[in-house]
Amino acid sequence: MNMRFAAAVCLLMLCHATTAGAGEGKPILIGISQIVEHPALDSCRQGFMDDLAEHGYAKGTRVAYSYKNAQNNRVVSGQIARTLVGDKPDLIFAISTPSAQDVAAATKSIPILFCAVTDPMAADLVKSLSLPGGNVSGTTDRSPVAEQLDLVLEIVPTVKRLGIIFNSGETNSVASVKQIEAEAGKRGIALVKAPATSSSAVKMAAESLVGKVDAIHIPTDNTVVLAIESVVRVCQDNRIPLFAADVDSVTRGAIAALAVDYHRLGRQTGAMARRILEGEAKISEMPVESQKELLLYLNLTQAAKMGVSVPEAVRGRASKTLE
Secondary structure: HHHHHHHHHHHHHHHHHHHHHHHHOOEEEEEEOOOOOOHHHHHHHHHHHHHHHHHOOEEEEOOEEEEEEEEOHHHHHHHHHHHHHHOOOOOEEEEOHHHHOOOOOOOOOOOOOEEEEEEOOOOOOOOOOOOOOOOOEEOOOOOHHHHHHHHHHOOOOOEEEEEEEOOOOOOOHHHHHHEEEEEHHHOEEEEEEEOOOOOOHHHHHOOOOOOOOEEEOOOOHHHHOOOOOHHHHHHHHHHOOOEEOOOOHHHHOOOOOEEEEEEEEEEHHHHHHHHOOOOOOOOHHOOEEOOOEEEEEEEEEHHHHOOOOOOHHHHHHHHHEEO
């Protein structure tokens, strides 16, 4: 009897150990919600995954991703948020302000890290940048507006009226426009606003600025950036200098941009994720991070098409020049 009892106990312990081992071998699940596909946001996602992969979180073995894209539809974004929360992931990575807002509304317990959010406090994602206080933190792509306007004036000193195309329904865009307007006023520049609530309305918004402005600036607006090629064509046809707040838009036709490196920003967010997953930090106590080093991209071909000659002093500072 004793020997049979001992054997039964050993078998039970072996089964428990095998089950525990299988659980420990299960990959960490990270849900990813992205409002729309465009180069800047795609770079955030890739940078995030690259950082984790380079630090032992191999995709498919130690970590599994559930990636969903809303294609710039807020209704779909809300559905994605609820679906990801229902999957009970270990962490959710939200790329852009709308995605972060929708995921934050769907859960107060699962850790959420955002990336490419212009103003986390205006978006009601955190209580403060230094001490978020809830289950949400991440990295901000808040634009260096003062430096961007100085760049516009350095390239086109005659600018007195600056057009800006933005989606008034995007919290991040509204916050950016307020900041741009304040800084423009300090430099004697009047801001001429052209709202576009959908990507299909962007071309019409650009056309409405023709004859009214000396240059056009595109902020970090998901809706407008998605359709920036239509703005480029209008600017080429009317020789209006076009500036952007993200460097990927320069490769797509803008003259210049002084901006954060979105791949690097994604990597920063990946480093934050590792600290959470490894139990080194509580998300409620993790300050929102920003990027200090900026990139300057120039597109000299586009500058010529828009009637602009970029000064040598600016060319000498460029991180990348397209000719």
